[in-house]
Amino acid sequence: MTVRAATVDLPERRGGWTTDMDRRLATLESPVRSVLEPYADSLPAADRITLAPDAHYPFHPSTGIVTDPAVVGSAAAVLQAQTGADITVAGATDDNIAFDRAASYLGYPSVLERFGVELVDLADEPRRDRVVSVADQQLSVSVPERLLESTVIAVPTLRPTRDGSVAGGMRTLGRLVTSVADADQTAVGATRAIEPAFTLLDATTAYGGDPIAADTLFAGPTPQIDALAASLFGRSPETDPVCRQTAGDDDSSITVESVTGDPADLTSLRRRLSDGELPPPDDTHPAVSTAYRLYAAVAGDAVPPQLEQRR
Numbered sequence: 001m002t003v004r005a006a007t008v009d010l011p012e013r014r015g016g017w018t019t020d021m022d023r024r025l026a027t028l029e030s031p032v033r034s035v036l037e038p039y040a041d042s043l044p045a046a047d048r049i050t051l052a053p054d055a056h057y058p059f060h061p062s063t064g065i066v067t068d069p070a071v072v073g074s075a076a077a078v079l080q081a082q083t084g085a086d087i088t089v090a091g092a093t094d095d096n097i098a099f100d101r102a103a104s105y106l107g108y109p110s111v112l113e114r115f116g117v118e119l120v121d122l123a124d125e126p127r128r129d130r131v132v133s134v135a136d137q138q139l140s141v142s143v144p145e146r147l148l149e150s151t152v153i154a155v156p157t158l159r160p161t162r163d164g165s166v167a168g169g170m171r172t173l174g175r176l177v178t179s180v181a182d183a184d185q186t187a188v189g190a191t192r193a194i195e196p197a198f199t200l201l202d203a204t205t206a207y208g209g210d211p212i213a214a215d216t217l218f219a220g221p222t223p224q225i226d227a228l229a230a231s232l233f234g235r236s237p238e239t240d241p242v243c244r245q246t247a248g249d250d251d252s253s254i255t256v257e258s259v260t261g262d263p264a265d266l267t268s269l270r271r272r273l274s275d276g277e278l279p280p281p282d283d284t285h286p287a288v289s290t291a292y293r294l295y296a297a298v299a300g301d302a303v304p305p306q307l308e309q310r311r
Contacts, residue, residue, distance in 0.1 A: 002255045003220035003228055004038070005264040006031035008204050021111065024070040028204075032074040034259040035219045039198045040082040048150035049085045050120075051075060054157045054172050054202075058097050058105040064207035064214075066106055067157045071202045071217070073111040075155060080115065087115070090146060092176050093123040122146065122176050130193040134185050135245060141179040141189040154199040154222060158206035158214065158229055158273075166233060168226035169199035170242050184241040191222060191246065199225040208233070208273035216264050223247065224254050232266065233273050 008031045018024055043049075053067035061068040076087045089112055091099040099121040103109065112119055125144040132139055154169030161167050165184075173194055174187030181189065201218040205211055218225055223246040227237035237243035258264055 001221060001224045001253060002257050003218055003224055004035045005256050005258050006035040006217045006260045007258070007264060008215045008217060021070060021107070024068070025074055025111075025114075028070055028074040029077070031217055031260055032071065032200075033078045035217045036075060036078050036200065037082070039219055040079055043079075043083055043085075043151055043197055047086055048146075049079055049083065049087050050146055050150045050152050051087065051089045051155050052147075052152060052172055052176060052196075053089065053091065053155040054159070054167060055091045055103055055106055055108065056094055056096065056099070056175060058102045061106060062205060062211060064157060064205040064211045065159055067155050067202045068204055069106055069108045069111040071200070071204060072108070072155055073115060073117070075153070075200055076112070076115050076117045079153075085151070087117045088120050088146065088150070089117055090120045090122050090144075090176070092144075093121055094175065099123065120146065127178075132189050132192040134181070134188045134192070139179060139181055139185060139189045141177045141186065141193050143177050143190070143193050147173075147176065147194045152194050152196045154196050156199065156201060156229075158201055158203040158232065160208070160233060165240050165242070166226060166230040166235070168229050168242070169196065169201070169222040170226050170246065173222075187242050188245050196222050198222065201225050201229060203232075203269070206269075206273060212269075212272050214269055214272075216269070218256075218264075220254075228254055228256070232270050234270055 008028060051072055053072050055066055057066050059065045072089055079085060080087055093099045103119055108119055122144040125146050127142045127144055128148060129140050130143050154172045156167050156169050156172045159167050170187040170191045173190040174183060177186060177190040179186045179189055198219060199222040203214040203216040203218060206214040227243045230237045230240050230243050256264060
């Protein structure tokens with residue numbers, strides 16, 4: 001199975017981050033189109049596409065802990081142009097923060113308005129129960145109807161979870177559904193119920209203990225993208241309970257094909273990511289606090305509540 005990779009040339013980074021949204025969108029346009037083109041061309045005729053980013057933390061995208069809204073906006077623009085579909089960006093309110101508030105802190109509304117893309121909190125959507133097979137058992141998952149009635153594309157960032165597993169597309173989808181199973185089983189069940197078209201992995205800025213300017217995008221089938229992401233953290237996909245259970249969903253051998261001029265330097269990226277841990281949302285990593293406060297001071301953005309309390 002082939003995963004496509006595109007390198008992203010983000011010039012004039014300051015401290016690993018370019019604050020100018022217009023510049024980021026312009027820089028991302030070509031690599032996003034290159035990495036998505038064959039997948040967009042193969043999408044079934046549909047009038048709705050739902051993008052599911054990693055947007056549940058109120059941390060600035062310069063940390064690598066959340067998906068850069070510029071990546072999502074660029075993907076929406078490419079998919080609109082190639083499919084003519086109505087694009088939605090969706091997330092769900094969780095125990096930490098309301099989705100619309102987190103999305104506002106991350107800058108999603110201003111980016112998506114440029115492309116006429118709707119931002120939807122799936123917590124407010126009607127749901128249907130789907131029964132799927134997980135670990136040789138039948139699991140019922142409650143899925144928002146929007147995810148069953150549209151073409152779904154997961155757009156996670158390259159980061160670990162709080163327990164050290166890779167976040168990835170399947171765990172991103174798992175946060176959007178509910179079930180009585182644990183988080184890992186729910187992620188597998190969500191992926192099988194929703195059947196995402198593919199995953200676009202945002203590794204422009206990744207997180208591995210500190211923000212890392214990885215300047216790379218990956219696209220491919222969701223289980224293979226997650227297995228690749230796990231390997232970039234130096235972990236065998238067989239040790240990840242989600243990747244292990246989905247390894248047979250498609251060809252488990254993964255070939256990375258570069259679609260831009262320079263091949264992705266996976267060896268260097270593995271070396272830089274190997275020791276990362278995700279900070280809990282109520283006890284932010286010092287690098288996260290410093291980066292966000294600096295950005296807020298320069299750009300005039302709001303500072304999330306957990307950082308305000310630590311001033």
